[in-house]
Amino acid sequence: MEAKANSASKCSCRVFEFLESSIGKKIMVAAAGLLLCGFLITHLLGNLLMFVGGDAFNKYAEALEHNPLLPIAEIGLVALFVVHIILAYRATYLNRAARPEGYQVYKGKGARTPGSRTMAITGTLVLAFVIIHVATFKYDVGGFKGMAGEEGLFAHVLGWFANPWYAAFYVLAVGGVGLHLSHGVQSAIQTFGLNHPRYTPLIKKAGLAFAGLIFLGFASFPVYFGFIKNCMSCAGGAH
C-alpha cells in the first residue's frame, strides 16, 4: 500500500515537475496550440456554409447546438485555451525576468520573424477577440437576436458584420491569428522534437500557408458580408 501511495505521489510530482519545467511548459503550450488549430479548421469549415446560404448555415448551427456532446466539446475547448494561455503567459513572464537589465542596442542576426516577435501581442489580441466573439455571437451581448426580423444565427452574424467597426476588428483579430500561427505552427513542431533537414523547411512553408489560409478564410466573412455585400446592396439601392 505504502509503495503504491509512494509511486502515486511520485507520479503526480513528476507531472508537476514536467509542467513547471521550461521544456514541459513549451510542450504543453505547443500541444494545446496545435489542437486549437484543429478547432480553427472545423470552425472555418462550418462558417464557410455561410457562402452556401443562410439556411445551410443555420441548419448546421442548430444541429451543433442540439448535439448532446456539445457541452463536453466546449469544456475541452476551454481547457485547451486555459492551458495554452496560462502556460504561455507564465513562460513570457519568466522570460522577461531572465533578462532584468536589457541591452542599450539589440539587433540580433535576423532569425526572428514578424510572427515570432509578436507572439505575446497577437496572443493577447486573440484572447480579447475570443472573449468579445463568444460574448456577442454565443451569448448575444449587445442583443441582435431576432432584431433583423430573420430568425437564426445567420441573421445574427449579418447584424454584427453590418457594423463596420465590428467587421474591421474581426479582420484585425483574425490577422492576429494568422500572424500568431505563422510562427506557432512550425514552432510547435520543433518543440515536439521534430526537426529534419529535409522536412523542416517544408514544415515551415506549410505552417505559413496554413496561417495564410486561416487568415484569408476567416477574414472573408466580415469582408464579404460586412463590406462587399453591404456596398453591393447600397449600390443596388441607388439604382
Place this chain on the structure above:
Amino acid sequence: MNITLKVWRQKNASEAGALVEYTVSGVVPEMSFLEMLDTLNEQLVAKGQDPVAFDSDCREGICGMCDLMIDGQAHGPDKGATTCQLHMRRYKDGAVVTVEPFRAKAFPVVKDLCVDRSAFDRIQQAGGFVSINTGNAVDGNAILIPHDKAEKAMDAAACIGCGACVAACPNASAMLFVAAKVSQYALLPQGQPEREKRVLAMRDAMDNEGFGHCTNEYECEAACPKEIKVSNIARLNREYLRATLVTE
C-alpha cells in the same frame, strides 16, 4: 583610423553602470576587435584612467571567453565567428560602435564587460559527462558508431560554451548550449548509460539558474560562433520528453 566606442562601464556587480564614450586612435584594419580594445586600454592607462575590463583567452576562436555584445549582436556582425575573430577591417574610419556585456539574470556582470558564466559550469556538472572508466585508448572500431551520428555528435561537441546563444536569445534561454551538451552524448553509445539521468538533471540545473524559455526564435543559431544547429534543441526536447516518460 579612429573608432568611437560606447562602452558599458560598471564598477562592480552591485553598482549601476552606463555607456561611456571613448575615441580610440591609431586603429589599423589588421587589428582584431580585442586588439582594438587593448589599444583603447593602453590609451586609457596612459591618461591615468581605469582600463576597460573584458574577457579573452586564446584569441583564436576556440576558448569561448571573449563574450561581447557589439552593436546589439553577440560576437559582432560576422557569421560563425567569435569576438576575437572579428577584425577592424569590418569598420570604416570614424565608426561608432556600442559594446555591452552579455545580458542575462544567470550571467551577472562582474565588472564592465566581464560577466560571470559559471552557471554554464554548474549545468555541465549536473550531467554533462560520462562516468564510465575510459581506461586506455580503445581500438579504433571496437565500438561501432555510424558515420552520420559521429559527425552530428562532433558538430554538437563544437560548442565552446561562450554564451552567445543566451546573449542573443530574446528570452535569455540557454537551450542551445544545453542541447549541444545533451546531444553530443545522446548520439553516442558511450552516453547511453546516463542518457535519461543526464537530460533530466541538466534541464533542472538550467531552469534553476534562471535562464528563460526557448520560444524558437532561432537567434541562438544565428549568433553561435560554432554554428550549432537548432535541430539539437529539437533533440533536447524529445530527449527530455522521452526521459520524463521512461524514467522510473
